[in-house]
Amino acid sequence: MAAHRCNIFMLVFVLCGLTYVFVRADIEDTNHVKDAESVAVDIAPKANIGASLRSTKTEDQTQAAEEERQWEATEVKEADRVPDTMQTPDVPPLTPAKDQFQEELVIRPLHSGDIYASFQFRTMWDTDFLRGSKVSHYRLFPKSLGQVISKFSVRELHISFTQGYWRTMQWGQPFLPSPPGAELWVWFQDTVTDVDGAWKELTNVLSGIFCASLNFIDSTNTVQPSASFKPLGLGNVTDQRFLRYAVLPREIVCTENLTPWKKLLPCGSKAGLAVLMKSEKLFHSSFHSQALHFRPVCQDWKCKSTVWELRQTLNVVFDLHTSGQGKREWSLFKMFSRTVTEACPLASSSKVYVDVTDNPQGELFELSPTTPLLSQAVVLGDRRTYSVYDLTNQATFGQTRSLNMLLRWRAAESGDMLRPLLHGERYVAGYGLQTGEIHTLMYNNHPYRAFPVLLLDTVPWYLRLYIHTLTVTSKGRDNKPSYIHYQPSKDRLRPHLLEMLVQLPPNSVTEVTMQFERALLKWTEYTPDPNHGFYVGSSVISALVPSVVAMDTNSTRECPLFSSFFPCKEESSYFMRVYTEPLLVNLPTPDFSMPYNVICLTCTVVAVGYGSLYNLLTRTFQVEEPSPGLAKRLANIIRRLRGVPLL
Amino acid sequence: MQAKAGQFFSSGHTNNWAVLVCTSRFWFNYRHVANTLSVYRSVKRLGIPDSHIVLMLADDMACNHRNPKPATVFSHKNMELNVYGDDVEVDYRGYEVTVENFLRVLTGRLPPSTPRSKRLLSDDHSNILIYLTGTSRWNGFLKFQDSEEISNVELADAFEQMWTKRRYNELLFIIDTCQGASMYERFYSPNLMALASSQVGEDSLSHQPDLAIGVHLMDRYTFYLLEFLEDIHPASTANMNDLFKVCPKSQCVSTPGHRTDLFLRDPGNVLITDFFGSVRKVEITMETINLTAPMVFSIEIIIKNYCNQ
Numbered sequence: 001m002a003a004h005r006c007n008i009f010m011l012v013f014v015l016c017g018l019t020y021v022f023v024r025a026d027i028e029d030t031n032h033v034k035d036a037e038s039v040a041v042d043i044a045p046k047a048n049i050g051a052s053l054r055s056t057k058t059e060d061q062t063q064a065a066e067e068e069r070q071w072e073a074t075e076v077k078e079a080d081r082v083p084d085t086m087q088t089p090d091v092p093p094l095t096p097a098k099d100q101f102q103e104e105l106v107i108r109p110l111h112s113g114d115i116y117a118s119f120q121f122r123t124m125w126d127t128d129f130l131r132g133s134k135v136s137h138y139r140l141f142p143k144s145l146g147q148v149i150s151k152f153s154v155r156e157l158h159i160s161f162t163q164g165y166w167r168t169m170q171w172g173q174p175f176l177p178s179p180p181g182a183e184l185w186v187w188f189q190d191t192v193t194d195v196d197g198a199w200k201e202l203t204n205v206l207s208g209i210f211c212a213s214l215n216f217i218d219s220t221n222t223v224q225p226s227a228s229f230k231p232l233g234l235g236n237v238t239d240q241r242f243l244r245y246a247v248l249p250r251e252i253v254c255t256e257n258l259t260p261w262k263k264l265l266p267c268g269s270k271a272g273l274a275v276l277m278k279s280e281k282l283f284h285s286s287f288h289s290q291a292l293h294f295r296p297v298c299q300d301w302k303c304k305s306t307v308w309e310l311r312q313t314l315n316v317v318f319d320l321h322t323s324g325q326g327k328r329e330w331s332l333f334k335m336f337s338r339t340v341t342e343a344c345p346l347a348s349s350s351k352v353y354v355d356v357t358d359n360p361q362g363e364l365f366e367l368s369p370t371t372p373l374l375s376q377a378v379v380l381g382d383r384r385t386y387s388v389y390d391l392t393n394q395a396t397f398g399q400t401r402s403l404n405m406l407l408r409w410r411a412a413e414s415g416d417m418l419r420p421l422l423h424g425e426r427y428v429a430g431y432g433l434q435t436g437e438i439h440t441l442m443y444n445n446h447p448y449r450a451f452p453v454l455l456l457d458t459v460p461w462y463l464r465l466y467i468h469t470l471t472v473t474s475k476g477r478d479n480k481p482s483y484i485h486y487q488p489s490k491d492r493l494r495p496h497l498l499e500m501l502v503q504l505p506p507n508s509v510t511e512v513t514m515q516f517e518r519a520l521l522k523w524t525e526y527t528p529d530p531n532h533g534f535y536v537g538s539s540v541i542s543a544l545v546p547s548v549v550a551m552d553t554n555s556t557r558e559c560p561l562f563s564s565f566f567p568c569k570e571e572s573s574y575f576m577r578v579y580t581e582p583l584l585v586n587l588p589t590p591d592f593s594m595p596y597n598v599i600c601l602t603c604t605v606v607a608v609g610y611g612s613l614y615n616l617l618t619r620t621f622q623v624e625e626p627s628p629g630l631a632k633r634l635a636n637i638i639r640r641l642r643g644v645p646l647l
Numbered sequence: 648m649q650a651k652a653g654q655f656f657s658s659g660h661t662n663n664w665a666v667l668v669c670t671s672r673f674w675f676n677y678r679h680v681a682n683t684l685s686v687y688r689s690v691k692r693l694g695i696p697d698s699h700i701v702l703m704l705a706d707d708m709a710c711n712h713r714n715p716k717p718a719t720v721f722s723h724k725n726m727e728l729n730v731y732g733d734d735v736e737v738d739y740r741g742y743e744v745t746v747e748n749f750l751r752v753l754t755g756r757l758p759p760s761t762p763r764s765k766r767l768l769s770d771d772h773s774n775i776l777i778y779l780t781g782t783s784r785w786n787g788f789l790k791f792q793d794s795e796e797i798s799n800v801e802l803a804d805a806f807e808q809m810w811t812k813r814r815y816n817e818l819l820f821i822i823d824t825c826q827g828a829s830m831y832e833r834f835y836s837p838n839l840m841a842l843a844s845s846q847v848g849e850d851s852l853s854h855q856p857d858l859a860i861g862v863h864l865m866d867r868y869t870f871y872l873l874e875f876l877e878d879i880h881p882a883s884t885a886n887m888n889d890l891f892k893v894c895p896k897s898q899c900v901s902t903p904g905h906r907t908d909l910f911l912r913d914p915g916n917v918l919i920t921d922f923f924g925s926v927r928k929v930e931i932t933m934e935t936i937n938l939t940a941p942m943v944f945s946i947e948i949i950i951k952n953y954c955n956q
Contacts, residue, residue: 163710201760208762211736213743254710255718256737279733283710283717527742528672528792592794 098126099140101266101347103273106386106562107330108355109365109407111417112170113320114286115330118313119273120175120561121265125308126299140346141310142264144209149294149308152202155242156187156231160291161212161253163283164317165581168423173380175562176313178289179538179579182212182251187231188242199244211256217246220461221537223497226485228456228542232567233295234306247458247537249582253288255279261290264312265344272344272391273352276336277314287317293565311565328409339404343391353386353560354405360385365409369398379563381547381574382418386560418548419445422453422504424541426580433518433588436463440512440539440580444504446546451573452482452503453543455512459496459536461489462519462587469515472500475508491519518587526589536583544573660774660816663925664767665690665700668749670781670791672706677862678853680708681722682780682823682869684730689876690776693924701752701767703739705792715859722865722873724857738765746797753777754808771813772930776922779830780823780869786847787829789822803833810836817910819922823868825850828904840910840917842890844868845901852900867899881924887914 101123108116125141138146149157160178184203192198199222207214226240258279262269269275282288293311318335320328332339343350353375359365373388389396389403397403423443430436442453459465467486472479483501487494504510550571552559566575628636628647636646667690669683687702709720709731720731739748751757752767769775783789788796809815820841822830827843834841844851844866853863854870865873871894879885891905891914907914920926 204760205762208738208764211738211740211764213741216742250741252707252710252741254707255731255733256735256740259734259736279718280716528794 100124101140101344102349102561103344103347104349104351104353104561105273105276106175106353106355106560107405107407109330109358110171110317113328114171114317115320115335115407116171116174116315116317117335118175118315118562119277121274121312122561123266123310123312124297124299125310126305127308140266141308145264145292145294145310148202148205148209152198152205153189153192154186154202154294155189155235155237155296156233157184157292157294158186158232159184159206159210160289161210161251161257162287162289163253164285164287164289166287166317166579168420168578171317172417173420173576174315175379176289176291176293176315176565177577177579178291178315179247179249179540180582181247181249181535181537182214182253183245183247184214184217185229185243185245187237188244190237190239190242192242195242195244203246210260212251214248214251216248219494220492221248221458221495222246223458223487223495225456225497225499227483227499227501228454228540231295232293232565233297233309234303235296245458249535249537253290254283258282258290261292261312261314264292264310266346267344271342272347272350273340274344276332276338276340278337281335281337282314282316284322285316286319286322287315289313289315291315311561329407331406332404339402340391341397341402347392350391351560352389352391352403352405353562354389354407355384356387357382357384364411365407368406368408369403371396375560377560377563378549378552380576381421381545381549381551383549421446421545422541422543422576422578424539424578424580426539426583428583428585433586435515435517436585438465438514438516438536438583442502442504442510442512442541444506444508444510446506448506449546450503450505451543451546452501453541455498455500455502456540456542457496457498459489459498459516460534461491461493461495462521462534463496463516463536463585464489464519465496465498466515466517467498470498470512472502472510472512474505474510479503479505479510518585520588520590523590523592523595526592530587530589533584533586536585538579538582541578541580543576543578545576547572547574659772660921661772661930662769663695663699663774663776663922664769665695665776665778666703666752666767667700667776667778668703668744668780670705670744670779670789672792674706674708674711674713675862676706676782677708677720677860678865679780679782680704680706681720681730681865683778684720684735685722685865685869685873686778686821686876687735688730688732689873689879690923693876693879693920694881695923695925697736698764699925700736701739701765702735702737703744703749703752704737705741705744707740713861721857721860722870724855724864726857726859736764742792744792746791746795746801749791749797750801750805753805753814755812755814767814769814772816773814774817774819774922775815776819776821778821778823780866783824783826783830786826787832789824789830799830799833802830803835806834806839807836810838817912817917817921821872823851823866827851828906831906834906834909837909838911839906840887840914841906843904844894844899846904849901868894868901868903871898876919876923879919879923881920881926883918883920885919887917887919890919 101121103119103121106118106120108118110116123140123142125146127135127141135146135150148154160183162178162180162183165180166174166177184206186199186202188195188198196219200218203214203217206212223245224240224243225245229243229245231237258277262274262277265274267274269277291313293309293313295309296306297309299305299307318330323334340352354367356367359367367387371387371389373390375386375388377384377386389405391403421444423445425441425443427439428436429439438459440455440457442455444450467488472481479502481500481502483499485497485499487497489496500512502510502512551568551574552563553568553571568574632647639646665687667683667687669679671679683702683704687700690700691697708714709718716726718731719726719729722728722730739752752765755767757766767775779789781789781791782793783796788798790796806818809818815838817838818840820831820834820839822842823844824830826845826847826849828846831841831843832847845868852867854865854867856863875890875893887907891903894903896902910917
């Protein structure tokens with residue numbers, strides 16, 4: 001009796017499993033962008049079926065139960081919300097969960113009254129496409145991106161879209177810096193033979209995925225930096241032939257870029273922290289940056305195998321005064337016009353961190369609802385304390401089933417903020433439309449330590465740099481860089497590339513100046529609005545900056561995502577990248593109605609001049625008698641008849 | 648049963664595409680972007696998916712720094728209707744909207760690395776809606792980004808290329824610009840229907856300014872077209888004759904024109920949703936196809952398609 005029931009259950013379950021597999025295969029073929037979302041929808045009911053089936057099992061049917069648990073082991077691990085109390089610990093899972101997804105939000109009040117919110121979503125993809133095996137099954141990792149990465153043999157991909165400029169002196173350091181506009185840098189695998197061809201196709205494909213004009217990236221704005229932009233993931237590929245870097249300072253960011261970016265997340269914008277990302281509030285801010293970072297990392301502390309990590313980050317700074325209301329008070333609802341109601345069911349961890357370092361006893365601002373969880377992290381060279389809200393725990397949401405954090409300021413004065421150690425500025429000097437000078441200022445605000453920085457400058461070919469006028473001065477004296485890599489530009493082919501390693505003395509300003517001459521473009525090369533000006537991309541300053549507190553080099557501990565982006569090799573310093581402002585220069589612009597004017601004038605002159613000359617040279621004059629009177633004509637007729645000369 | 652099925656599939660199209668182009672740049676041409684986005688919104692609402700829409704916007708108004716409400720584009724004053732929305736995919740934007748790219752999209756002659764979302768992958772059973780809006784100061788051309796123009800002859804030739812390459816089944820062309828009727832004067836390919844917002848010699852006017860935003864929000868013809876389309880739902884039976892009546896001279900100040908002489912069917916039998924919506928249809932075949940022999944399979948398909956024309 002019991003055995004008979006067991007057989008029926010097993011048969012039903014096997015049929016369900018098979019139909020599910022076939023249905024999933026169909027969905028994947030037709031709908032590649034929505035794949036991640038369909039996965040999210042399909043897994044939840046499957047786990048529920050599994051739970052209900054499991055609860056009807058009795059002790060006698062251990063054989064069937066074991067088999068069924070082996071079938072379901074993958075699904076149960078991903079749907080973390082379903083408590084798996086029934087699973088016996090001594091049954092090893094057949095296929096361990098390969099993909100993992102974590103989400104977090106960090107909220108940091110800034111000294112100027114603004115508030116900085118940083119979302120990070122990390123998807124780990126355990127796959128082996130390097131060895132040529134084609135990947136056809138995608139779970140949490142977005143299929144559209146996975147196919148692009150395996151087709152072009154990409155090792156690392158970093159792309160960011162930013163609107164606004166990060167004000168380091170008022171806001172401190174960002175967790176993940178990015179320049180205004182769009183920036184893309186890619187490390188290809190060393191198996192790629194034609195890197196330029198792959199780069200061109202990759203930029204076109206990415207422009208389709210992100211609805212951005214990345215197809216404007218070509219050889220005139222792509223460079224191969226030799227020392228900056230070393231790989232951020234694993235691997236010892238350091239041949240710069242496989243690196244490409246391009247920046248489009250003119251690129252705008254709007255909802256059409258946010259929409260496909262959100263669709264790459266496993267839960268989309270339907271559950272978890274991504275529901276907060278509403279474009280009307282996100283773009284009404286002082287700074288908005290969304291980025292995507294793909295790189296190989298160690299799977300665990302033993303580092304026996306590599307997994308591929310995809311980090312999607314969104315940094316936004318909300319302005320106190322444009323959000324209305326004079327008093328200083330911030331809440332999730334005021335920032336995003338939404339509250340969080342649940343964590344993403346596919347996430348293994350979902351947390352919100354609020355920076356309370358300046359508020360140890362609650363005297364500066366009041367944070368509600370209160371949370372008992374506190375965490376300390378060493379990030380950007382400083383030890384910060386965070387209040388943590390764990391969204392996977394239902395108790396966080398309380399009675400209202402939604403989380404809306406409120407920060408209300410009590411004291412008016414907030415004290416001094418920690419001065420950022422490294423800061424950069426850039427501007428164009430000079431007058432007129434022929435020549436000019438680029439000045440880059442690098443500030444070292446450390447009171448007694450000097451450290452070297454790597455400066456990368458990419459200047460378009462139409463600003464002809466005179467490198468013999470390059471001067472680097474600190475504190476009034478010449479400062480000779482220890483490493484210079486300069487690649488001159490070729491008209492219409494490639495831009496200038498200048499990389500320098502400069503030692504910054506403590507508590508000083510280092511100024512780098514270069515003179516340039518503006519070129520006159522061909523009239524078809526001007527944009528439709530040339531009087532706006534032409535953009536020059538930001539300079540990149542990369543440095544290992546001395547840290548105030550000991551950095552955590554131990555990568556085995558579970559640390560929050562925002563503190564583990566840049567790899568940390570030594571305790572006394574941390575890696576930092578600073579972007580300067582982009583430049584806007586006016587090129588000598590012709591009057592575009594001149595071709596029409598010139599044609600009219602030339603044709604008129606030619607017609608009048610040539611016509612007159614031709615007439616003068618070739619016209620002959622013939623004298624013509626006026627016709628004689630009637631009498632004379634008659635007389636002439638008679639004379640002709642007689643053969644006598646006419647009158 | 649067979650006859651009924653035959654009646655149901657009488658229009659002959661199996662998929663719908665839309666190419667929506669805004670050709671003008673600068674903040675004071677906000678209304679052209681709002682025009683295009685309101686047609687985009689209607690077309691999406693009636694069922695055409697983003698993968699079948701090629702949207703070209705020559706300038707960014709939503710995230711423009713002059714916009715007092717970022718990430719929004721309004722069509723009605725007092726900010727009633729946000730036509731930009733939360734889920735929009737712009738395929739060609741900014742400097743990419745050029746005459747060359749527009750003609751390449753229409754004729755399909757794009758470089759091989761162009762992504763799918765930027766291509767018009769229509770076939771001979773596609774109904775295509777093409778909507779153009781912008782400025783044109785004189786007779787016979789439309790300005791792109793204030794620096795180049797497309798003439799009516801070029802457009803007519805592009806449509807002829809599309810016809811010879813079998814890239815459309817039926818095509819509806821709508822243009823909202825000054826002297827719009829001059830743009831469809833030169834068409835000569837079959838199965839084209841055209842609508843314009845004004846006749847030759849007339850200017851198309853804008854509808855209403857919004858004092859907070861500071862510019863005119865929509866053009867009159869597209870404003871009343873949007874109002875008409877808001878009443879259409881995917882199962883609606885409104886036909887083209889209703890569309891021709893949109894925006895009479897009393898509302899539009901200019902006289903909208905239309906051209907149906909190249910169109911084979913009677914406009915009264917053509918549903919609005921044939922062009923603005925996306926009704927998926929299926930082709931029935933009574934033959935069996937042998938899939939095991941690939942060479943023979945392809946020849947059979949070619950003969951079958953040829954005979955069915």
